[in-house]
Amino acid sequence: MKSKREGIGLHELERQLAAGDLTSLYVVVGEEAPLRDDALAAIRAAVLGSDETTIEAFNSDVVYGDETEAAEILTLCGNLPVFSTRRLVVVKDIGALGAREAERLLPYLEAPVETTCLVLTGGKVDGRMRFFQALKQAAVIVDCAPLEAWALPAWVQERAGALGLRLDEAARMLLIEASGDLGVLCREMEKLAAYVAPNRRVTAADVKAIQGADTGGSVHDLIDALQRRDRVVSLRSLGKVLDAGEPPLRVLGFLAACWRNMWRARRFSEDMLRDFELFRETDSRLKGGGGGRRKERLEMERLVLNLCRGADRATPSRPFASAR
Secondary structure (H helix, E strand, O other), rough: OOOOOEEHEEEHHHHHHHHHOOOEEEEEEEOOOOHHHHHHHHHHHHOOOOOOHHHHHHHEEEOOOOOHHHHHHHHHOOOOOOOOOOOEEEEHHHHHHOHHHHHHHHHHHOOOOOOEEEEEEEEEOOOOHHHHHHHHHHOEEOOOOOOOOHHHHHHHHHHHHHOOOOOHHHHHHHHHOOOOOOOHHHHHHHHHHHOOOOOOEOOOOHHHHHHHOOOOOHHHHHHHHHHOOOOHHHHHHHHHHHOOOOOOHHHHHHHHHHHHHHHHOOOOOOOOHHHHHHHHHHHHHOOOOOOHHHHHHHHHHHHHHHOOOOOOOOOOOOOOOOOO
């Protein structure tokens, strides 16, 4: 086996990959899903290189620890790359792979396939298991534990830049004060990217406008805000509804039903045909799966912003009553 390697951070991984130091085994583990996603994206780019989706489709496989078994993983690793020098096999939620199945992978750690890069990812692993003890010796361990407080400002600035956001200092600090959870920070910055006009500096007022709100809202509050095209209140009302546990598809269905009632009552506008298309597209993306609750929430926030599109400022508040 290879000599033991200490766990490395994301920046060290990116440095090694940029230098051409690509190995056959990686374990990307830690509580911060955004860091795991970034690490996997960096490895994927280094392995597959080309942006051509056709090549990637032949040379990339993703399975999940609670749905796969050792035989399938070994088969995928043994496949030859197509029109490429390497292929990528990713096992997500590796901690969910049973101990017996994991131990069947031990011989592979001794002699991994040179043309395959196997990446095992997960939030937690049981370090007492034989398999994970062996991985510490055989693989490069990428540590995705929560960042120290001093590292958050640089991380936020870097992620904002990747989204095309120009945060002023007050906006950056307000984001960090609201939450040190990288998943929440990612979601808030994605909302900002949809909310703020291109090439405009993001201020603390913008951050306050898109931040999640307190509890106690209802779908009727959301519809009232959407009717007024009030982006700020619409986002906050949506946040209240989703935080209360309302499933996104149910919220979407309620919105579409209210729009249909207004259509039947001849309370329609020229924008309603566009709105129905937005409902259809959002329904398709929500049912497409993948990405989990974070993706579902982002899809609903994108829908709300699109429904409010064209509103320079909110119209005066008025109560909403569903058409009957």
